[in-house]
Amino acid sequence: MSSKQETLFPIDNIPREKKEWEKEWQGMPEFIQDDLSSYRKIIIHFRNDEDVKKFSQLIDQPITPKQPSLWYPKLDVRRYAHLRYVDES
Numbered sequence: 001m002s003s004k005q006e007t008l009f010p011i012d013n014i015p016r017e018k019k020e021w022e023k024e025w026q027g028m029p030e031f032i033q034d035d036l037s038s039y040r041k042i043i044i045h046f047r048n049d050e051d052v053k054k055f056s057q058l059i060d061q062p063i064t065p066k067q068p069s070l071w072y073p074k075l076d077v078r079r080y081a082h083l084r085y086v087d088e089s
Contacts, residue, residue: 029085038071059072060074061074
């Protein structure tokens with residue numbers, strides 16, 4: 001068993017060896033993740049399907065039987081799989 005204990009967060013005054021992935025990521029562009037979480041969540045109960053249809057018309061969004069949630073106003077789904085970082089040097 002190793003006597004060296006890993007910490008959850010690096011401690012500034014204790015030198016540590018760089019992990020293999022840290023060596024490879026030197027000079028990479030900074031990545032900032034925007035907070036995409038919702039501001040507020042409300043659970044709405046409906047008495048019947050007619051009430052669901054009325055609510056759907058009111059917010060101008062379709063509501064399917066298996067739909068677990070929705071955004072108001074309607075949120076366009078963002079797709080990033082087609083984007084790539086390119087080295088222009």
